[in-house]
Amino acid sequence: MPRSRKKKPVRAATLADVGRAAGVSAMAASVVLNGARSSSRIAAGTRARILAAAARLRYRPNAAARALAERRMHTIGVATVVDIGGALNHYFLEVFNGILEAATRHRQNTSVFTLSDWERDSARLPGLCDGRIDGLILIAPVLSPDAARALPDHTPFVALHSNVPIPGSVNLESDETTGAFEMVRHLISRGHRRILHLTGNRGLLGAERRIQGYKRALGAARIPFEPSLLVDAGYTVDDGRRAMHGWLDRSAGQTLPQAIFCGNDACAIGCLEALAGFDDTLAARTTVPQLTTVRQPLHAMGSRAVEALLARLHHRHSQGAPTAQETIVFPTELVWRASVSTPAATPRMVPSA
Numbered sequence: 001m002p003r004s005r006k007k008k009p010v011r012a013a014t015l016a017d018v019g020r021a022a023g024v025s026a027m028a029a030s031v032v033l034n035g036a037r038s039s040s041r042i043a044a045g046t047r048a049r050i051l052a053a054a055a056r057l058r059y060r061p062n063a064a065a066r067a068l069a070e071r072r073m074h075t076i077g078v079a080t081v082v083d084i085g086g087a088l089n090h091y092f093l094e095v096f097n098g099i100l101e102a103a104t105r106h107r108q109n110t111s112v113f114t115l116s117d118w119e120r121d122s123a124r125l126p127g128l129c130d131g132r133i134d135g136l137i138l139i140a141p142v143l144s145p146d147a148a149r150a151l152p153d154h155t156p157f158v159a160l161h162s163n164v165p166i167p168g169s170v171n172l173e174s175d176e177t178t179g180a181f182e183m184v185r186h187l188i189s190r191g192h193r194r195i196l197h198l199t200g201n202r203g204l205l206g207a208e209r210r211i212q213g214y215k216r217a218l219g220a221a222r223i224p225f226e227p228s229l230l231v232d233a234g235y236t237v238d239d240g241r242r243a244m245h246g247w248l249d250r251s252a253g254q255t256l257p258q259a260i261f262c263g264n265d266a267c268a269i270g271c272l273e274a275l276a277g278f279d280d281t282l283a284a285r286t287t288v289p290q291l292t293t294v295r296q297p298l299h300a301m302g303s304r305a306v307e308a309l310l311a312r313l314h315h316r317h318s319q320g321a322p323t324a325q326e327t328i329v330f331p332t333e334l335v336w337r338a339s340v341s342t343p344a345a346t347p348r349m350v351p352s353a
Contacts, residue, residue: 013057021053075109077133082114098302118142129155135309156312158305163205170308170326172301179294179332180213188221191342192259198233198243200263240270252352258343290337
C-alpha cells in the first residue's frame, strides 16, 4: 500500500508571506498593514497589492508582536475577592458591570484575577503585573500599608474604596459618612430615636466612616449615643444574622430598637427586624420588603475606574513620569423603600430567653 503523505501543519500567514505574494519586502508589508506613519510613502498600486495579498492569505496581525512594539497589551486587569462568606459579592457585580461597559467602549480586554482573601493573597498582586496587563483595578482592596507600598510602580493602579492609601494610584470612593448621616437622619425624621447600628468590619475605613455618620446624625438630633446600640457585625448575611441574634440574647428585658441601620445591604438582609442598608445592590432591590438603602453609584464608579486607568496609562506613555496619588469621591443617594415605617406607639421589649 502506498504510504500516506503527512499533511503539512497549517500555520498563520506572516508578513514575509504577504510581502512575497505582493512582490515587496516584509518591511513594506508591515508598514501598510500595521498602519505606521510612513505608510503614506507607499505608492497606491503597491498598497493595493499588499492589501490584496493579505486578504488572499487571510493574514492577521500578530497581537503579541504588536503589543510588544506598542508597549501596550490593551488589557485591563481586575483583582477582587468575589466570594464573601460563602455568598456572591453583589458589590463586585455592580462595579464590574461598569468596568466591562467602559472597557468595551474603549476596545480594551479585561482579565479578572480572583483572590480568596486580601490578607493572604496580596503578595500575588505584584506577580500579576508581569506584562500581561497594562494596569490593574483593585475592587475594595483591604491591604496593609506594607502591602500597598510593595505594589510595583511600573504598573498603574486604580482602586475602589481602598482601605489604605496606595502610592501613585487613583482611589475612587463614595461619601460614606454623609450617606450614613442622611440614612440615620431619615430614620429620625420618621420618629425613630432608638436606632441600632450593626457595623461593618471594625477597623475598615468604610465601616468607621459609617459609624461617624451614624453618631453625627444622633448628635445633630440631640439623641444621646448609647454604646449598647453599636454592635460589631460585618458585611455578609451571616454576619448580620449573628450580630442581631447576639444582641437579642444579651438584651433580654430591654426595649427593642425602633429601627436598625446596617453596614451594608447583605448585613441588613440578615436581620429579622426593620431593615436599613447601604449599597443599593441587586439584593436590596429584590428583598421583600425592599430595603431602604444608601445608593452608591457602583456602576458609574466601575466605568470611571477604567477611564482613570487609561488616563494614567496615557500619561505614563506620553510623559514617562510617575503620577501622584489622587482621590475621587462620588456622592451617595438615599433610596426610600418599604422597609422603614413609623415606630410602634407602644415600645416593645426583648423577650426573656
